[in-house]
Amino acid sequence: MTCMSRLRYRDDRPHPRPFLERALVGKVDYSKETVLITGASSGIGAEFARHLAARGASLVLVARRVDRLETLAAELVGTTCAVIPLDLAEPDAGPRLLQAVGDIKVTSLINNAGFGTNGAFADDDPERLTQELRLNIEALVSITHAFLPQLSGVLVNVASNASYQAVPYMAVYGASKAFVRSFTEALWFEYRESPLKVLALSPGSTKTEFFDVMGSEVKVGGIQQTADAVVAAAISALDRRNPGPGVIPGFSNKAMVAAGKLVPNRVLVSATGKLMRGQGE
Numbered sequence: 097m098t099c100m101s102r103l104r105y106r107d108d109r110p111h112p113r114p115f116l117e118r119a120l121v122g123k124v125d126y127s128k129e130t131v132l133i134t135g136a137s138s139g140i141g142a143e144f145a146r147h148l149a150a151r152g153a154s155l156v157l158v159a160r161r162v163d164r165l166e167t168l169a170a171e172l173v174g175t176t177c178a179v180i181p182l183d184l185a186e187p188d189a190g191p192r193l194l195q196a197v198g199d200i201k202v203t204s205l206i207n208n209a210g211f212g213t214n215g216a217f218a219d220d221d222p223e224r225l226t227q228e229l230r231l232n233i234e235a236l237v238s239i240t241h242a243f244l245p246q247l248s249g250v251l252v253n254v255a256s257n258a259s260y261q262a263v264p265y266m267a268v269y270g271a272s273k274a275f276v277r278s279f280t281e282a283l284w285f286e287y288r289e290s291p292l293k294v295l296a297l298s299p300g301s302t303k304t305e306f307f308d309v310m311g312s313e314v315k316v317g318g319i320q321q322t323a324d325a326v327v328a329a330a331i332s333a334l335d336r337r338n339p340g341p342g343v344i345p346g347f348s349n350k351a352m353v354a355a356g357k358l359v360p361n362r363v364l365v366s367a368t369g370k371l372m373r374g375q376g377e
């Protein structure tokens with residue numbers, strides 16, 4: 097009787113995945129995936145669209161600049177693309193996006209939209225900080241929660257190297273990315289026995305419009321990478337049998353994070369603060 101009830105409990109566990117299946121799963125077959133990418137109008141998001149289109153995925157492209165999204169969709173000849181212009185920094189991003197997507201069954205999600213602010217915290221515009229928190233954190237959580245029940249392919253949340261330490265003069269941005277990485281790594285564990293592959297992507301400095309939007313070029317970090325290299329690293333990590341919980345693209349970025357773990361936090365934050373002070377002014 098005890099044995100029977102234990103067996104029943106094991107069978108009722110959510111998302112069970114047989115051992116053999118788990119051992120064999122590796123490369124993602126994107127031709128079976130419909131991938132929603134936020135922030136697809138430029139930079140890393142647009143590059144995700146190009147890489148995944150080349151692997152046969154259907155795409156749902158989301159950002160505010162609809163002209164950019166339509167140009168990208170036209171570039172991806174032979175790919176099924178839906179374009180959704182939406183401001184994700186407005187409240188209830190998840191339910192609004194779910195409604196906008198309509199009948200399309202999204203099976204993979206890339207939460208990439210985000211922006212940064214820099215400068216002394218006291219001088220930051222509070223309205224801009226609120227938008228930053230809404231987009232980088234609130235929208236990401238809301239969209240993840242809204243779409244998770246239908247996801248079975250990949251879930252990538254774009255964090256940053258800045259998530260590995262406090263970043264003076266980019267205090268809110270760094271903290272927002274620490275949230276993204278922590279949140280995503282927790283979900284990685286919760287979904288480790290499901291078919292869904294969860295990954296926190298933590299790029300270092302990457303050549304995109306990010307610094308134009310922020311209004312300054314911050315020269316801290318490893319060698320600046322292309323968005324193409326960042327996305328290639330993420331996609332290659334997802335093709336592993338057991339990816340995650342996170343990936344840091346590029347050797348110099350990996351080395352910086354590793355070195356940061358070897359010194360006391362006080363030293364790390366002070367060194368980062370000294371490097372950041374005066375940048376972008």
Ligand SMILES: NC(=O)c1ccc[n+]([C@@H]2O[C@H](COP(=O)([O-])OP(=O)(O)OC[C@H]3O[C@@H](n4cnc5c(N)ncnc54)[C@H](OP(=O)(O)O)[C@@H]3O)[C@@H](O)[C@H]2O)c1
Pocket residue numbers: 134135136137138139140141158159160161162164182183184185186208209210211212231254255256257298299300301302303304305306307309
């Ligand atoms: N570049 C770097 O050095 C770097 C390093 C680490 C992490 N990251 C992260 O990588 C992600 C992508 O950034 P990126 O470097 O590719 O910068 P980017 O070229 O500026 O792209 C940002 C994307 O986010 C979208 N976006 C911004 N505000 C939005 C809003 N309110 N609603 C909907 N979409 C919005 C933008 O589209 P619209 O303006 O058309 O809305 C754009 O497509 C971000 O999360 C960023 O924090 C970047």
